[in-house]
Amino acid sequence: xxxxxxxxxxxxxHPSVSADSRFHEGMVGxxxxxxxxxxxxxxxxxxxxxxxxxxxxxRRGGPDHWPHVIIYGHYDVQPADPLNLWQSAPFEPEIRGExxxxxxxxxxxxxxxxxxxxxxxxxEKRPDLPLRITFLIEGEEEMGSPSFPGFLAEYRDTLKKADxxxxxxxxxxxxxxxxxxxxxxxxxxxxxxxxxAKSDLHSGLHGGVVRNPIQxxxxxxxxxxxxxxxxxxxxxxxxxxxxxxxxxxQLAKLGGDAEAYRQFLGVxxxxxxxxxxxxxxVRFLPTLEFNGIGGGYQGEGTKTVIPSKAMAKISxxxxxxxxxxxxxxLLYRTVRxxxxxxxxxxxxxxxxxxxxxxxPPDRSNTPRDQSPVLAKAFRATDAAVAEVFGRxxxxxxxxxxxxxxxxxxxxxxxxxxxxxxxxxxxxxHAPNESFHLGVMERGIRASEKVLAALADGxx
Ligand SMILES: [Zn+2]
Numbered sequence: 225x226x227x228x229x230x231x232x233x234x235x236x237x238h239p240s241v242s243a244d245s246r247f248h249e250g251m252v253g254x255x256x257x258x259x260x261x262x263x264x265x266x267x268x269x270x271x272x273x274x275x276x277x278x279x280x281x282x283r284r285g286g287p288d289h290w291p292h293v294i295i296y297g298h299y300d301v302q303p304a305d306p307l308n309l310w311q312s313a314p315f316e317p318e319i320r321g322e323x324x325x326x327x328x329x330x331x332x333x334x335x336x337x338x339x340x341x342x343x344x345x346x347x348e349k350r351p352d353l354p355l356r357i358t359f360l361i362e363g364e365e366e367m368g369s370p371s372f373p374g375f376l377a378e379y380r381d382t383l384k385k386a387d388x389x390x391x392x393x394x395x396x397x398x399x400x401x402x403x404x405x406x407x408x409x410x411x412x413x414x415x416x417x418x419x420x421a422k423s424d425l426h427s428g429l430h431g432g433v434v435r436n437p438i439q440x441x442x443x444x445x446x447x448x449x450x451x452x453x454x455x456x457x458x459x460x461x462x463x464x465x466x467x468x469x470x471x472x473x474q475l476a477k478l479g480g481d482a483e484a485y486r487q488f489l490g491v492x493x494x495x496x497x498x499x500x501x502x503x504x505x506v507r508f509l510p511t512l513e514f515n516g517i518g519g520g521y522q523g524e525g526t527k528t529v530i531p532s533k534a535m536a537k538i539s540x541x542x543x544x545x546x547x548x549x550x551x552x553x554l555l556y557r558t559v560r561x562x563x564x565x566x567x568x569x570x571x572x573x574x575x576x577x578x579x580x581x582x583x584p585p586d587r588s589n590t591p592r593d594q595s596p597v598l599a600k601a602f603r604a605t606d607a608a609v610a611e612v613f614g615r616x617x618x619x620x621x622x623x624x625x626x627x628x629x630x631x632x633x634x635x636x637x638x639x640x641x642x643x644x645x646x647x648x649x650x651x652x653h654a655p656n657e658s659f660h661l662g663v664m665e666r667g668i669r670a671s672e673k674v675l676a677a678l679a680d681g682x683x
Contacts, residue, residue: 226348228341228668229324229661231261235299235333236317236326242277242300243367250315251277251363254299258336262359265344272379274371277363281379284347284357291597291678292356294383294638295343296391296628297336298365301328302653309655323658330650334659335392335667336361338645342671355679358386362628365393369628376635383636387597387683389629390674392667394622394644397478399663402609402670404602405642407507407621408629410542410579412552413515415572416441416559417535425530434530438519440567441534447562448512448538453497455512455540457558460551465544467508470587474618475503506623511541512555539574541623544581552576578630582639584619594639597683601641604677608670609643617643643670 519534
């Protein structure tokens with residue numbers, strides 16, 4: 225019998241920090257471990273080389289009429305620092321109470337093990353299970369998955385024959401309430417640099433003859449929102465997907481105490497556009513934020529200088545149907561129009577990512593082109609979660625961005641079923657990361673039911 229907790233302990237012992245080259249051995253160890261584990265339960269394993277950390281691709285094939293699910297996970301973890309804040313060694317897993325502690329326990333080794341265990345148990349009972357399964361396990365998620373788009377492009381033809389991607393790398397609010405993430409925000413980032421005179425100027429000798437670049441930048445930044453909190457860039461909201469009533473209902477079921485949220489943030493009041501609760505804003509609306517601003521003298525005391533340069537780092541979170549390239553175009557046009565011609569403007573491109581949405585069947589009135597197997601998977605997940613966790617899952621869009629999910633859709637055409645499993649108190653990316661063993665066991669049972677239902681449903 226497959227023992228997921230023992231296997232998870234073994235997995236955590238490999239310190240697979242992708243961002244730090246000193247952990248090369250840990251990366252190799254974790255990769256060999258997961259490759260060996262999948263091979264031991266009957267999968268044909270291929271280790272795909274990438275410029276940095278290889279991807280493990282493990283297949284269980286079968287005839288074309290069998291449904292085909294790709295299970296995604298990542299074997300890399302965040303650095304464990306600061307080490308002195310850990311109660312037990314980050315790469316020496318320890319069970320305390322109902323949790324297993326260790327770096328990667330929740331992100332993503334534990335949730336990934338949930339699906340490996342579900343598959344192992346299912347195949348133990350039904351060796352002839354009519355289901356094609358491909359595990360796609362990457363090693364660069366915690367460093368932004370730089371090799372992932374290239375890999376997808378190269379394996380596009382084989383991957384696109386699958387029906388959908390099943391994964392658990394998102395969160396839930398408590399051990400009894402599973403959330404299916406059905407939307408993610410996209411991103412557009414850029415820097416603005418404004419230059420006045422070719423060097424810093426004495427404000428006594430030259431003050432009054434040039435426009436101060438900090439003033440120009442501040443006026444530009446101030447112009448990018450309206451007083452009620454909306455982004456003031458013509459066309460910015462044109463393509464924003466409308467929020468459907470079922471989405472608001474699902475979010476309302478999640479509850480959430482706005483006053484407690486306000487106190488948690490430590491602000492005197494929210495600053496939200498009209499018509500949206502704070503919880504809705506995070507999920508349904510695009511934003512424009514200033515992530516950094518600089519220019520002029522920042523040291524102690526005073527300096528009567530007119531600085532030569534001022535800069536700001538700006539990012540937008542995008543929502544479904546907004547196209548990052550189109551938004552970039554609108555932003556740049558607006559910025560160029562609003563910066564006066566007596567200073568020099570430079571815009572520096574940074575990266576971007578598409579938003580993502582998948583609409584569970586039976587909910588939206590908007591018909592969408594989705595795999596029938598995915599529709600079955602949603603229904604099966606609904607039933608399995610309700611049975612195992614005692615209540616049906618909630619379907620929610622999230623405010624964050626998971627680039628690989630959008631890339632799977634853009635490059636390969638695959639939708640994702642994101643069954644959340646980690647809790648707020650699991651401390652992802654922080655000291656004392658842990659995974660709830662009760663959630664783990666229930667996750668395994670739910671995943672097993674979903675996969676069994678898919679196999680029995682045919683294609
Ligand atoms: Zn993760």
